Amino acid sequence: MRKCLYCKIKVGGDLVKCPICQSKLVGEPEEAYFPKPTDGQRRSLYYKIQLYCVWVTLIAGLSVDFLFNVKLPWYPDLHWSLLLSMWLVAFEFLIMRQFKPGTGSARKVTSMVFITLFMLVITSRFLGFFDFTVYWIVPIALIGDIIANFVLAMIDKQGNTMSYLLTNLLVGVVPYIFIYFLGKGTNIAWIICTIVSVILFIGAVIFKGRTVLNEIQRRFNV
Numbered sequence: 001m002r003k004c005l006y007c008k009i010k011v012g013g014d015l016v017k018c019p020i021c022q023s024k025l026v027g028e029p030e031e032a033y034f035p036k037p038t039d040g041q042r043r044s045l046y047y048k049i050q051l052y053c054v055w056v057t058l059i060a061g062l063s064v065d066f067l068f069n070v071k072l073p074w075y076p077d078l079h080w081s082l083l084l085s086m087w088l089v090a091f092e093f094l095i096m097r098q099f100k101p102g103t104g105s106a107r108k109v110t111s112m113v114f115i116t117l118f119m120l121v122i123t124s125r126f127l128g129f130f131d132f133t134v135y136w137i138v139p140i141a142l143i144g145d146i147i148a149n150f151v152l153a154m155i156d157k158q159g160n161t162m163s164y165l166l167t168n169l170l171v172g173v174v175p176y177i178f179i180y181f182l183g184k185g186t187n188i189a190w191i192i193c194t195i196v197s198v199i200l201f202i203g204a205v206i207f208k209g210r211t212v213l214n215e216i217q218r219r220f221n222v
Helices: 038-067 080-099 105-127 130-155 161-181 188-220
Strands: 002-004 009-011
Touching: 038 080, 080 105, 105 130, 105 161, 130 161, 130 188, 161 188
Parallel strands: none
Antiparallel strands: 002 009
16 A cells, blocks of 8 residues: 655555645555546547647648638639638537537437538538539438438437437428528429438338337426
8 A cells, every 4th residue: 555655644546646745655556446547538639639630730721821822723712721621610519529428319410411511511602513512412411311310210229219200300301391482492302302201200100109109208297
């Protein structure tokens, strides 16, 4: 057992410094009382490395664009580093969302898809493929998100099926209604996205109806 020569106390475990005065302990260490959080330390190190890389890329991009005035050949008037900065900030936000405790898979997947699509729409607005993004890339990506949520709802064991169902319905139906009432018109990709959303919603209710009912009773105390 280790001892502190200044506080005159004995300290068990494998501590190196006194928990009271922070002086170096003397004596032989014992077996550690608590396991060391090696996994958490490793994840923290990986997060710091990627955060550093993001900041280096952001500063380098802004410097090359504004200080050295290096432009894209096809877009000489575009400050491309601003788009790069927005993508890096969005990427960092997504990383933080993935590590945030208590966030369900449906919210993580859907937030990742929505943020990525939002950034893609902004980028396409400046690069000239806005219509293609809105009418093809966005609905196809949402179809993938809907299918992923349906699969997660089928294999869910934590009693969160209702969140998948509501997410699927909102993802597939609300954007279609929004675009339709804006008078922008819809194409076959958006129509298929809405149909897939409704079909999988009904399928999940049929196959997981008892689970959904129990979840509603549990959440609303009915």
